[in-house]
Amino acid sequence: MESGKRVLLIISGGIAAYKSLELVRDLRRRDIAVRCILTDAGSQFVTPLSLAALTEDKVYQDLFSLTDESEMGHIELSREADLVVVAPATANILAKMRSGIANDLATTALLATDKQVIVAPAMNVRMWKHAATQENITILQERGVQVIGPEEGDMACGEYGMGRMSEPAALVEAIENFFHNAGQAPQKSLIGKKAIITSGPTHEAIDPVRYLANHSSGRQGHAIAKALAELGAETVLVSGPTQLADPMGVTVQHVKSAEDMLAACEAALPADIVVCAAAVADWRVANPPSEKIKKNGALPSLDLVENPDILANVSQLDKDRPALVIGFAAETEDVIAYAQAKLAKKGCDWIVANDVSPETGTFGGKNNTVHVIDAETIEDWPTLSKEGVGQKLAARIAIHLENNST
Ligand code: C5P
Numbered sequence: 163m164e165s166g167k168r169v170l171l172i173i174s175g176g177i178a179a180y181k182s183l184e185l186v187r188d189l190r191r192r193d194i195a196v197r198c199i200l201t202d203a204g205s206q207f208v209t210p211l212s213l214a215a216l217t218e219d220k221v222y223q224d225l226f227s228l229t230d231e232s233e234m235g236h237i238e239l240s241r242e243a244d245l246v247v248v249a250p251a252t253a254n255i256l257a258k259m260r261s262g263i264a265n266d267l268a269t270t271a272l273l274a275t276d277k278q279v280i281v282a283p284a285m286n287v288r289m290w291k292h293a294a295t296q297e298n299i300t301i302l303q304e305r306g307v308q309v310i311g312p313e314e315g316d317m318a319c320g321e322y323g324m325g326r327m328s329e330p331a332a333l334v335e336a337i338e339n340f341f342h343n344a345g346q347a348p349q350k351s352l353i354g355k356k357a358i359i360t361s362g363p364t365h366e367a368i369d370p371v372r373y374l375a376n377h378s379s380g381r382q383g384h385a386i387a388k389a390l391a392e393l394g395a396e397t398v399l400v401s402g403p404t405q406l407a408d409p410m411g412v413t414v415q416h417v418k419s420a421e422d423m424l425a426a427c428e429a430a431l432p433a434d435i436v437v438c439a440a441a442v443a444d445w446r447v448a449n450p451p452s453e454k455i456k457k458n459g460a461l462p463s464l465d466l467v468e469n470p471d472i473l474a475n476v477s478q479l480d481k482d483r484p485a486l487v488i489g490f491a492a493e494t495e496d497v498i499a500y501a502q503a504k505l506a507k508k509g510c511d512w513i514v515a516n517d518v519s520p521e522t523g524t525f526g527g528k529n530n531t532v533h534v535i536d537a538e539t540i541e542d543w544p545t546l547s548k549e550g551v552g553q554k555l556a557a558r559i560a561i562h563l564e565n566n567s568t
Contacts (some may be wrong), residue, residue, distance in 0.1 A: 167194045167341050170243035170275075172268045173213070175203020177318040178250040178284035178327035183208060185249060186216040187328040189337065198222065201268045203252070225267040236267055240275035245340055250284035250327045253295050259307070260298040278340060280308045282333055287323030291407075300410060300418065308392075310336050310549070315404075315530065324407060329528075332547040339553065351560040353394035356433040358484075359387040360440035360472060362402035364420045367450040368464065373418075376441050382402035382490075382530060383439030385552030387412045390435065395558050398430040402440055414538040417540070420469035427472055432482040435559055438473040438489050438510075445469060477509035485566070486559060488512045501535050512536045514555065534558065549565065 165330050169189060173182045186196050196217045200210055210221040222239060240246055248255060248268075255268065259281075264270040272279065281302065289295060290312060303309055311328030361383020365373040380401060387399040388409035397412045400423055408414040415426040420442045426435070445466040473489040487510040491501035494517065501515035515533045530551045534541040543554065 163302075168176065168243045168245075169194055169196050169337060170199065170240055170246045170271065170277075171196050172199045172201070172246065172248045172255075172272065173204040173208065174201045174250060174252045174255040176250040176252050176284045176327070177207060178282075179204055179207035181327055181330050182249050183212055183216060185247075185333055186213065188330050188334045190216065190218075192334070192338070194337070194341075195219075197239065199239065199268045199271060201255070201266060203254075214563065222267060225270055235251075236270045239267075240271040240277060243275075243277060245274065245337065246277050246279045247282070247333065247337065249282035249333055251281040253285045253289045253292070253298075256283060256295065256298045256302065256520045260301050278306070278308065280310060280333070280336055280340070282310045282327050283312045283325075284327030285312070285325050286317060287321055287325045288320050290323075290325040303410065308336065308337065308340075315528075318385050328549070329547065332549055335546065335550045335553070338558075351393055351564065352390060352435075352556070354382055355435060357390045357395040357399065357435040357437065358427055358430045358433045359383050359385070359390070359397065359437045360382045360400045360402075360423055360427065360442070361387065362404040362406075363441050364402045364423055364443045364469075365418045366443045366446035367418075368422065368447050369451050369453065369455045371454050374443055374445070374447070375403075376443065378402070378404075378441035380406050380440075381528070381548045382551065383437070384409050385548045386437050386439055386555055387552075389549070389552035389556035390564065392553075393560055395435065395556075398433075399457045400426045400430065400440075402442075417512065419443075420472070424470045424472045424475065427476065431476070431479075432484070434485050434563065436476045436484045436487045436556075438476070438487075439514075440472070441492060442472060443469060460566070471508070471511070473510055474508045477511075486511050486562060488514060488559075491515040492518040495501075498533060498535065498540060501533065505535060505537070514551075 173179050182302045189196050198213045199222045213221045258269045264273040268526050313326045314324045315326045362380030363376045363378040384406050387397050391397040391411040399412045399414045417423045417426050446469050448465040448467045489510040491502045491504045491513050497515050499519050501513045505513045513535045527546050530541050530548050531545040
């Protein structure tokens, strides 16, 4: 039984094109019809035959093919779909989309479409970071194009960095969200709301060159900030030291220590939403010396004092308490029980609990399996990419604020 949902998938030329085969299979499993346009460069990486077999449909490649045009004109190709997805989206196709260049079937269909477009960029890290690509992405986003990824990791070219295409699961999730929202682009339902998100680890000075820290990558907090901004919230991200690029459309305050993080949050208040996703160091060295501690045979003793608890501080504000304060609970055992205790102790409204025992690979990893806990309910979410968790959490926040607005 077909669901009646139709995706036009444009595959441009990149090694990540192999992931698009999996994307097609996953969409077909959900009874979503997929029609493919394969660019010339794309056909160097995947064959029309594999795509035709997986889509159970003809694959469109040529703007000037008489048969293609008589069966399905390029305008119709984009019009008859509910959603257009470009995966992988190379730097080249993004530049053409930004400029309105239409010199092959894919770019002509993209210029002709009036449907929502999702792009999944995939390219070398330097191409991604180039000012031209960044500008193209910003403009496309301003025009309403939804951008999924790219992600950080090892690249086919042997380098490491930002530029890997997001996994098919993250794309499937965005596509399902699109259909779930009745075929609309994500509603800008948080326009007029302000959000503050803490993210990453904190570094607590031992002396001018050494510090105490933890393994947090900041990926989850950054993804939440990005998702809230995408829903229209004025978003301030207070980030500890991370390797991550600043998310687009977000004001980022870079801090080092827990005390700096608290000060930056206080400066950014008042807000409607506060999400404390940072893995704040619990202790700091009481009086770090201003000079490097010398290794002279005697072991230094570190006098530790407790750091301020940002989440508890914000949750317990008397004046201008945010409407929704959300904490995270990273535990290695009894995740739910500890999270429920934390909800009560800190006074926040929701706790997002996750298991960070080493075998889950959550800390520093790409995926997260979370439970969202409030005073009444425990919601178990499936394993999602951290971007997926960010989007689902942002949507839940938007619904909650809408239901509780006076
Ligand atoms: O107390 P614990 O560290 O387990 O609580 C985790 C939650 O509290 C997270 O949301 C974290 O961001 C927040 N937290 C904080 N300030 C601290 C310690 C934790 O905001 N000093």
